[in-house]
Amino acid sequence: MCEHMIKFRGHHGVVVVALAFDLTEMLESWSHLRAAMLKSVPDAFSRDEWAYLVAFLDPANLRKPFQQSFGEQEETADCPALLAAPRGPIGLWLPNNVSLLGPLMLILVSLTGSKLRMKAGSRSLDLAGEFLEYARAHAPRGALRDYLSACAVHEVFGHEDPRTAEMAKQSSVRIVFGSDEAAAAIHYLPHPIDSVAITFSDRRSEAWIELERCNEAVLRDLIKVFAIYGQAGCTSPSRVILLDADQTTAMRIRDQIVELWPSVIRRRPAMNVVSDNVRAWQLARAAGWNSVLVSENKAVVSIGGYDLQTFPSLMEMRIIPTHKAEARAHLPENSQTIGHALSNSADPAWLRLFSGSNIARFVPLNTMHHLETVWDGQDFWAQLFRVVRVQA
Amino acid sequence: MSSLLQLSPYAERRDKIFVKELQELTAHHLAGCREYARIWPNWRPSDNVASFPFLHVGTFKSIQFKTDAAGVKHQRVLKSSATSSGISSQILLDQRSVELQAQSSSAIIASFLGAERRPLVVLDSAGALRAGTEVSARIAAALTLKPLASDILFLLKDSADAKSGKWDQLLRLVEKNDSLLVYGFTYMLWTTWMRSDMPPEVSRALRGKRIQFVHSGGWKKLENERVRREEFDKSLTAGLDPDSRVIDFYGLVEQVGVVYPLCGAGYRHIPVWADAIVRDPWTLEVLESSDGQLQLINLLAWGAPYHNVLTEDVGRIIPGDCACGRKGKRFEFVGRIPKAEVRGCANV
Numbered sequence: 001m002c003e004h005m006i007k008f009r010g011h012h013g014v015v016v017v018a019l020a021f022d023l024t025e026m027l028e029s030w031s032h033l034r035a036a037m038l039k040s041v042p043d044a045f046s047r048d049e050w051a052y053l054v055a056f057l058d059p060a061n062l063r064k065p066f067q068q069s070f071g072e073q074e075e076t077a078d079c080p081a082l083l084a085a086p087r088g089p090i091g092l093w094l095p096n097n098v099s100l101l102g103p104l105m106l107i108l109v110s111l112t113g114s115k116l117r118m119k120a121g122s123r124s125l126d127l128a129g130e131f132l133e134y135a136r137a138h139a140p141r142g143a144l145r146d147y148l149s150a151c152a153v154h155e156v157f158g159h160e161d162p163r164t165a166e167m168a169k170q171s172s173v174r175i176v177f178g179s180d181e182a183a184a185a186i187h188y189l190p191h192p193i194d195s196v197a198i199t200f201s202d203r204r205s206e207a208w209i210e211l212e213r214c215n216e217a218v219l220r221d222l223i224k225v226f227a228i229y230g231q232a233g234c235t236s237p238s239r240v241i242l243l244d245a246d247q248t249t250a251m252r253i254r255d256q257i258v259e260l261w262p263s264v265i266r267r268r269p270a271m272n273v274v275s276d277n278v279r280a281w282q283l284a285r286a287a288g289w290n291s292v293l294v295s296e297n298k299a300v301v302s303i304g305g306y307d308l309q310t311f312p313s314l315m316e317m318r319i320i321p322t323h324k325a326e327a328r329a330h331l332p333e334n335s336q337t338i339g340h341a342l343s344n345s346a347d348p349a350w351l352r353l354f355s356g357s358n359i360a361r362f363v364p365l366n367t368m369h370h371l372e373t374v375w376d377g378q379d380f381w382a383q384l385f386r387v388v389r390v391q392a
Numbered sequence: 393m394s395s396l397l398q399l400s401p402y403a404e405r406r407d408k409i410f411v412k413e414l415q416e417l418t419a420h421h422l423a424g425c426r427e428y429a430r431i432w433p434n435w436r437p438s439d440n441v442a443s444f445p446f447l448h449v450g451t452f453k454s455i456q457f458k459t460d461a462a463g464v465k466h467q468r469v470l471k472s473s474a475t476s477s478g479i480s481s482q483i484l485l486d487q488r489s490v491e492l493q494a495q496s497s498s499a500i501i502a503s504f505l506g507a508e509r510r511p512l513v514v515l516d517s518a519g520a521l522r523a524g525t526e527v528s529a530r531i532a533a534a535l536t537l538k539p540l541a542s543d544i545l546f547l548l549k550d551s552a553d554a555k556s557g558k559w560d561q562l563l564r565l566v567e568k569n570d571s572l573l574v575y576g577f578t579y580m581l582w583t584t585w586m587r588s589d590m591p592p593e594v595s596r597a598l599r600g601k602r603i604q605f606v607h608s609g610g611w612k613k614l615e616n617e618r619v620r621r622e623e624f625d626k627s628l629t630a631g632l633d634p635d636s637r638v639i640d641f642y643g644l645v646e647q648v649g650v651v652y653p654l655c656g657a658g659y660r661h662i663p664v665w666a667d668a669i670v671r672d673p674w675t676l677e678v679l680e681s682s683d684g685q686l687q688l689i690n691l692l693a694w695g696a697p698y699h700n701v702l703t704e705d706v707g708r709i710i711p712g713d714c715a716c717g718r719k720g721k722r723f724e725f726v727g728r729i730p731k732a733e734v735r736g737c738a739n740v
Contacts, residue, residue, distance in 0.1 A: 097734055097735055097736055098735070098736075099735040099736055127735075229735070229736040230736075231736075232734050232735065232736025233736040234736070236736070268674065270730070270732045271673045271674075271685075271706075271729050271730065272704075272729050272730060272731050272732055273732070274673045274674050275448070275450075275673055275685060275702075275704055275729055276450065278448045278676070278702065279448040279449075279450035279451055282431045282447060282448050282451050283451055283454050283455065285430050285431040286427035286428075286430050286431055286451070286455055287427075288430065296674040296675065297673065297674055297675075297676070311454045314734055
């Protein structure tokens with residue numbers, strides 16, 4: 001039963017969103033929890049991950065899903081054009097190596113009030129479960145704690161477990177993070193005919209930087225954005241495209257990145273990471289990349305072209321000097337984000353260039369990892385609601 | 393051909409000769425292997441072993457290195473056992489190196505087990521030998537002992553099933569011989585010999601026999617089962633002749649031909665035709681006596697540049713003379729580099 005009817009004015013006109021909880025109270029509860037989070041970082045989270053969660057819980061950020069999907073909140077007597085109500089139970093499948101996406105989805109789904117059943121990978125520590133426990137323990141009494149206790153469930157089991165099929169059968173929305181194969185297998189399971197499938201599968205992102213924007217601040221942003229997940233993040237720049245740079249200039253910029261790196265990323269990586277970087281450096285050189293190791297073997301920075309073979313590695317930043325048309329032609333089929341540092345990113349020529357490509361986001365370099373409700377080519381948060389056309 | 397192979401493996405070191413031969417070997421690989429030369433384009437000969445071009449052990453999982461040169465006849469591919477990554481290292485063997493490697497391993501093993509020939513029982517299946525042009529690490533390690541074997545019995549019908557022992561054949565072998573050599577991967581030795589359904593008549597026949605158990609492959613699985621080395625050794629030799637022994641040897645497929653048995657004092661000795669250094673993983677600087685990343689070097693590999701390998705193992709060089717009486721350099725194997733989970737959202 002949705003007791004709270006909140007009005008928004010957007011491009012459809014007035015939209016009434018029916019929620020089972022008091023939105024203001026829910027947002028205040030998250031704010032309260034956020035304040036508690038500032039005191040210490042739980043062991044399961046890195047400092048960067050915890051800081052990102054804290055930033056994500058900014059009240060203004062939590063209002064954005066409503067604003068982007070339904071418009072600005074407004075007290076009005078005008079007749080609504082649409083009634084939006086949560087679709088119902090949501091199943092969330094998380095893969096083994098997933099980082100913050102679990103906790104972030106928990107936060108976003110809590111804003112709908114829908115029941116959430118999270119299935120985490122069975123081979124690794126899962127941050128969604130850790131965050132749920134933390135939030136249950138630290139949330140103030142009220143809407144948020146009630147939701148976390150009664151509506152959010154976190155379970156760990158394998159693909160073959162009968163609970164996988166049970167989740168698919170009972171979910172009005174199936175949100176799946178994972179490989180194409182894993183997502184296909186889940187969506188193939190029997191599910192309600194009117195249920196919605198939201199898939200976030202394997203994607204690759206790039207940073208596009210124009211030579212004239214290659215200043216120290218941009219290079220620092222690039223290092224920060226890359227170093228969080230290296231090649232393991234779908235929003236991390238798997239390639240850095242240096243637009244209109246030649247090899248000599250690219251080498252100079254590479255050396256600048258290598259020099260800046262230790263002052264941007266101060267922590268010492270684990271022994272297995274630095275060892276793997278030596279491996280990655282050698283494989284890159286063997287394949288023809290001009291690669292160097294960052295001080296303390298913190299990372300590898302390589303320069304080369306599209307024709308060169310690459311090998312799996314975590315912390316190898318691959319830079320390709322090229323021009324716009326070639327970069328566009330080599331965008332991977334599974335493109336996710338282009339993080340840009342361009343002299344005029346508002347130039348309509350960029351949109352023309354990307355029309356017909358598979359890119360899902362074209363955003364400033366330093367916001368590449370920022371999860372928004374428009375993601376992977378869809379306004380996925382709006383799809384958590386069923387919309388009724390209303391005409392007086 | 394290394395002149396050092398003519399010496400006893402644990403004689404006084406001849407480091408000048410070692411460096412000279414390592415220079416020749418390195419130049420050979422730089423001239424004949426394009427990938428190796430690309431990695432180390434600016435290397436110049438030096439007297440410092442630590443300055444010689446090495447390959448990280450993980451590179452062999454991605455590239456099958458090959459050195460082309462006059463007289464090098466490539467043969468089979470040696471594959472490591474599946475690791476947690478599920479990807480095997482691939483080492484391209486050649487005729488000349490295989491001969492040197494056999495000579496090396498015979499001399500090393502003889503130093504620990506004596507030169508007496510006796511039946512060798514391998515805890516694997518004969519089918520593993522018939523894998524075309526590829527040789528598994530398990531089989532390669534077992535065949536290291538071949539020069540000491542008067543006869544070989546592959547004990548298992550199925551290499552994946554510890555309970556598939558050909559016990560009747562083992563019984564016949566035990567009844568005819570007072571001394572046996574038994575080789576298996578550490579975990580296989582434990583599950584096949586100690587945990588399987590060995591018939592009572594075989595157990596009875598083994599009593600009082602002199603058996604030298606040789607195992608390699610590491611303790612990870614046994615640690616998970618909380619089996620300690622003392623318990624492992626004691627259980628295997630219970631009821632046998634007092635001269636029976638359990639020898640743990642450390643080796644990599646990427647260093648085939650040089651194995652590092654654990655000596656009575658608990659150390660790994662480096663033969664004169666090999667060397668080991670320990671590096672700080674963050675700076676790659678050489679560490680004289682503290683824990684670091686182990687790098688193993690030998691003079692045996694001519695068909696591909698697996699002569700100088702930075703491992704993913706942690707070790708420590710031990711100064712001074714060893715109580716076991718062997719001369720030369722030695723190290724302590726500390727363990728594998730600890731793995732940490734990689735988090736992200738993409739499939740890496």
